[in-house]
Amino acid sequence: MGSVVLFNLFRFVALIALQVVLFKNVGYYNLATPFPYILIIFLLPINIPNFILFLLAFATGLTVDAFYDSIGVHAAACVALAWFRIFFHKITLDVDAQNSFETPALGNMGSKWFLSYIAIGTVVHHIVLFHVEYFSFSNYLSTLLSILLSSIFTILLIMLISLLVYRRKSRLLGN
Amino acid sequence: MKNLWLFLVRYNAFFWFVLFFTVSLLLVVQNNRYQRSAFVNSSNVVVGSFYDKLNSWKSYLALEETNKNLAQENAELRQQLQKFILADTLDSVQIADSIEENRYRFTIAEVVNNSIHQKSNFITINKGSSEGVEKGLGVITSNGVVGVVLNVSPHFSTIQSLLHPDTRVSVTLDTTNVFGSLAWGNNVDPRFALVRDIPNHVKVQKGMKIYTSGFSLFPKGIEIGTVEETGIVSGESFLDVKIRLRTNFSNLNHVYVVKDLLENEKNLLETQTEDNNG
Numbered sequence: 001m002g003s004v005v006l007f008n009l010f011r012f013v014a015l016i017a018l019q020v021v022l023f024k025n026v027g028y029y030n031l032a033t034p035f036p037y038i039l040i041i042f043l044l045p046i047n048i049p050n051f052i053l054f055l056l057a058f059a060t061g062l063t064v065d066a067f068y069d070s071i072g073v074h075a076a077a078c079v080a081l082a083w084f085r086i087f088f089h090k091i092t093l094d095v096d097a098q099n100s101f102e103t104p105a106l107g108n109m110g111s112k113w114f115l116s117y118i119a120i121g122t123v124v125h126h127i128v129l130f131h132v133e134y135f136s137f138s139n140y141l142s143t144l145l146s147i148l149l150s151s152i153f154t155i156l157l158i159m160l161i162s163l164l165v166y167r168r169k170s171r172l173l174g175n
Numbered sequence: 176m177k178n179l180w181l182f183l184v185r186y187n188a189f190f191w192f193v194l195f196f197t198v199s200l201l202l203v204v205q206n207n208r209y210q211r212s213a214f215v216n217s218s219n220v221v222v223g224s225f226y227d228k229l230n231s232w233k234s235y236l237a238l239e240e241t242n243k244n245l246a247q248e249n250a251e252l253r254q255q256l257q258k259f260i261l262a263d264t265l266d267s268v269q270i271a272d273s274i275e276e277n278r279y280r281f282t283i284a285e286v287v288n289n290s291i292h293q294k295s296n297f298i299t300i301n302k303g304s305s306e307g308v309e310k311g312l313g314v315i316t317s318n319g320v321v322g323v324v325l326n327v328s329p330h331f332s333t334i335q336s337l338l339h340p341d342t343r344v345s346v347t348l349d350t351t352n353v354f355g356s357l358a359w360g361n362n363v364d365p366r367f368a369l370v371r372d373i374p375n376h377v378k379v380q381k382g383m384k385i386y387t388s389g390f391s392l393f394p395k396g397i398e399i400g401t402v403e404e405t406g407i408v409s410g411e412s413f414l415d416v417k418i419r420l421r422t423n424f425s426n427l428n429h430v431y432v433v434k435d436l437l438e439n440e441k442n443l444l445e446t447q448t449e450d451n452n453g
Contacts, residue, residue: 054191058199072202079199083192132203 004045004101012060015040020067023157031142032149035074036157037064038125041081042118045101046093050086057082070133077129084124088117106162118158119151126151223331226287227301234285234428241428248317279394282306282432284314287331291365291424296338298322300430303330313392313433319399319422320344320357320387321430332432338365338424345390346370346399348416349383354390355416357399365424367403373414379405385418393433 019037027033041057048056061075068074089098092113106114126147134143183190234241284306288299302308304327314321314334322336335342337359344357348370355373370385383402389395404417435441 050188050191054195058195061199070203071206072199072204073207076196076199076203079192079195082195083188086188132200 004103007103008040008044011043012040016060016063016067019064024067028149028153031146032153033146034150034153034157035064035125035129036154036161038078038081038122038154039158039161041078041085042121042158043103043105046089046097046104047099047101053082053086054079073129073132076132077125080128081121081125084121088120092117105167107166107168114162115159118162119155122154122158123147123151126154223287223299223301223328226299230285230287230301237426237428240426244317245429278435278437280307280434280436282308282434284308284332284430284432286427286430289424289427290336291338295340296336296365296424297325298334298336298427298430300332300334300432301330302432303327303332305329307434308332308432309434311392313435314430315393315397315433316422316427316430319420320393320397321422321424321427323392324432336424337368337420337422343391344393344399345388346385347388348373348377348379348385348402351377353377354388357385357418366420368400368418368420370416370418371413373416375412375414377414379414379416381405392435392438394435 015037019035023034023036037060040060041053044053044056057078058075061073061078062071064074064078065071089104102108104114104117109117130143130147130150282302284300284302286298287301290296290298298314298321300308300314308324308327310324310327312324314324320337322334322339322342324332325335326333337344337357339359342359345354346357347354353373355370357368357370359368373379379402381402381404385399385401387393387395387397387399398421400418400420400422402416403419405414
């Protein structure tokens with residue numbers, strides 16, 4: 001239990017630092033900007049209570065907002081991502097898996113499940129993020145383009161990070 | 176009660192989501208300048224174009240009145256033109272000041288939203304910063320003063336109407352050249368306003384005309400109204416005069432935004448003078 005908290009805390013600090021020091025300055029004009037810090041929310045333990053999950057997602061978003069000077073924008077997107085996470089776990093995991101305290105990482109869940117989890121979640125997060133940030137439906141095509149390119153960028157980076165820290169442990173899913 | 180509790184527990188993820196998402200959006204709208212202006216500004220695209228649409232229908236109803244006013248204005252202008260045509264140019268020396276002629280630039284605009292029944296009244300017009308309207312410009316109509324531009328967006332502007340407790344216009348009293356300041360004050364009737372700070376020794380009579388003084392945003396000599404009631408005493412040595420406004424605020428349609436092209440020069444000189452005086 002204690003080590004889980006410690007691991008998550010370490011992941012939080014490391015990913016936020018990476019985000020604001022490195023990835024904030026990386027991007028293809030304003031079209032594609034990566035936000036791999038959302039891996040923090042993806043990798044929280046599976047059976048975490050809903051309220052704690054939302055609270056942590058909100059806090060993560062707010063921390064990034066503080067560095068991006070955009071109070072509330074990332075918080076809103078992260079809260080949406082937390083909701084997606086609950087929904088996705090409910091429809092893809094069986095009861096045993098839902099009650100385990102495992103981290104839903106690449107090594108535990110298998111690549112098929114993990115890739116769809118990351119891909120759909122990232123798209124959900126980016127859709128909310130860019131809509132709240134642009135806050136208008138004028139020039140909508142460029143908003144959609146930003147969402148698409150940034151999502152691809154973020155997914156690639158998250159998969160890269162996941163492979164770098166890949167550790168095969170137990171398999172919760174049968175494949 | 177139990178069922179309600181079960182319902183809340185069953186869908187707790189959704190309710191937490193709604194709660195946290197609302198808090199986030201509140202933070203966004205409260206703290207970010209861009210989103211706030213896009214969200215609540217009365218001259219934003221959605222509200223502005225709605226009023227624009229509405230007005231395009233409403234303007235048909237006022238067509239007769241508008242035509243009459245325009246014809247009347249035409250007549251007045253023609254009369255003024257006649258004076259120049261008839262003036263004998265041969266034996267008068269031309270000393271026309273060409274700067275003064277082009278001092279003001281007028282932009283015609285259509286009123287798309289108007290209020291007269293509030294304590295503070297505002298007007299929205301369909302010209303904005305892309306047509307050269309700026310914050311703080313004066314707005315007049317063919318027969319009087321309307322107000323001051325308060326906010327501009329690319330295609331719309333909001334105007335602080337003369338019917339607003341904070342609006343002041345510098346005016347002169349008929350031929351006496353005494354000046355005072357026009358204010359709607361805490362009035363409720365859109366037909367009347369007050370002229371404050373007229374010195375006590377001036378003989379004010381009912382029916383005297385009030386003109387703009389040219390000290391502030393508005394060109395000199397626009398007729399604002401006529402004296403309705405005299406001798407409302409405000410203090411020891413000043414009179415308050417009640418006047419009947421010439422502008423009919425209840426059916427405003429076309430207005431002119433006035434840009435004083437020499438305003439910067441004048442302000443610069445005046446601040447220099449103030450600086451010198453310490």
